[in-house]
Amino acid sequence: xxxxxxxxxxxxxxxxxxxxxxxxxxxxxxxxxxxxxxxxxxxxxxxxxxxxxxxxxxxxxxxxxxxxxxxxxxxxxxxxxxxxxxxxxxxxxxxxxxxxxxxxxxxxxxxxxxxxxxxxxxxxxxxxxxxxxxxxxxxxxxxxxxxxxxxxxxxxxxxxxxxxxxxxxxxxxxxxxxxxxxxxxxxxxxxxxxxxxxxxxxxxxxxxxxxxxxxxxxxxxxxxxxxxxxxxxxxxxxx
Ligand SMILES: CSCCC(=O)C(=O)COP(=O)(O)O
Ligand SMILES: [Mg+2]
Numbered sequence: 001x002x003x004x005x006x007x008x009x010x011x012x013x014x015x016x017x018x019x020x021x022x023x024x025x026x027x028x029x030x031x032x033x034x035x036x037x038x039x040x041x042x043x044x045x046x047x048x049x050x051x052x053x054x055x056x057x058x059x060x061x062x063x064x065x066x067x068x069x070x071x072x073x074x075x076x077x078x079x080x081x082x083x084x085x086x087x088x089x090x091x092x093x094x095x096x097x098x099x100x101x102x103x104x105x106x107x108x109x110x111x112x113x114x115x116x117x118x119x120x121x122x123x124x125x126x127x128x129x130x131x132x133x134x135x136x137x138x139x140x141x142x143x144x145x146x147x148x149x150x151x152x153x154x155x156x157x158x159x160x161x162x163x164x165x166x167x168x169x170x171x172x173x174x175x176x177x178x179x180x181x182x183x184x185x186x187x188x189x190x191x192x193x194x195x196x197x198x199x200x201x202x203x204x205x206x207x208x209x210x211x212x213x214x215x216x217x218x219x220x221x222x223x224x225x226x227x228x229x230x231x232x233x234x235x236x237x238x239x
Contacts, residue, residue: 002231003224005204007186009125009154009178010234013165014132014140016190016213021081023107028095029078031104035094036074040067048093055086083131085159092133099139106140109210113146115229120152124234129157129174129187131165154178165194171201186234188226190215195223206232 015024043049044067056070057063065073077087098104120126128137134156141149155178162177163170175182182202189195190213195205207220209227226232 002233003206003226004233005186005206005224006236007124007204007234008184008236009127009180009186010119011127011129011157011174011185011187011198011203013187013189013191013194013208014128014130014137016210016215017188017208018112019107019109019140020210020212021214022212025081027107028091028104031098032091032094033075033078036071036090037067039090039094040071048089052086052089055089056084059084059086083159083165088131088133088136088159092135092139096135096139099143102143104139104143106144108144108146109228111228111230113144113149115232116149116152119234122235125154125178125180126152127155127157127174127178128153129162129165129170131159134158134161165191166197168197168200171198171203175201175203188229188232190220192218192221192223195220199223 012018015021039049040053044053053070056073057065060073062069074087074090077084095104116126128141130137132140137156137158138150141153157174159165162174171187172182175185183204186204186206187195187198188206188208190208190210192207195207199205205223207223207225209216209220209225
């Protein structure tokens with residue numbers, strides 16, 4: 001449970017890995033849910049909102065869906081924790097404003113921020129790859145109980161700029177964008193399917209298994225695993 005990884009860069013999943021799924025589901029989702037109606041009716045003319053509403057209509061095959069119908073769909077997707085791109089865009093809009101306003105403060109497991117600081121200080125580059133939109137990621141890392149962590153991060157990737165998390169091509173895209181050889185990258189995630197996709201792209205992987213998380217019981221297959229970030233050694237020569 002203390003993997004050593006010979007890599008130059010760490011790529012982080014958020015939900016279930018750096019942070020509790022329960023916080024996302026119990027705090028962030030209700031925050032978004034309570035603001036969708038106003039967003040869809042009062043701000044439908046904003047390009048990002050309009051594009052996401054068109055995306056919902058396309059995904060559901062309901063070209064005439066009005067704001068109320070779209071809100072219903074978004075709430076159903078929230079109930080399923082479905083990582084649909086238009087939902088993630090709209091969540092990103094609402095959450096960014098919530099974090100900026102001070103309504104929301106991000107959650108990180110206690111072992112995460114010390115490890116991120118130590119890796120960064122040792123010259124390991126840090127990236128995020130999450131289903132949460134880049135806007136949501138930026139807001140999340142900028143408003144933490146330990147202050148603004150964005151300066152630690154070299155880049156942010158989501159399903160829009162990289163692609164779906166279960167497809168190896170997405171990890172190849174990230175490696176190329178980050179200018180890193182695949183075998184110099186390690187992906188930390190709680191989901192076996194994501195780890196399988198990263199490994200298929202030639203990356204190192206570590207499955208993060210935290211008791212109480214939804215994927216804990218499923219396990220991470222034959223990927224190296226860690227219970228916390230504290231035991232993960234990353235660096236040239238596995239330092
Ligand atoms: C700051 S992103 C909030 C979490 C979220 O909405 C999400 O979908 C995270 O999914 P992940 O890919 O990080 O498991
Ligand atoms: Mg996750």
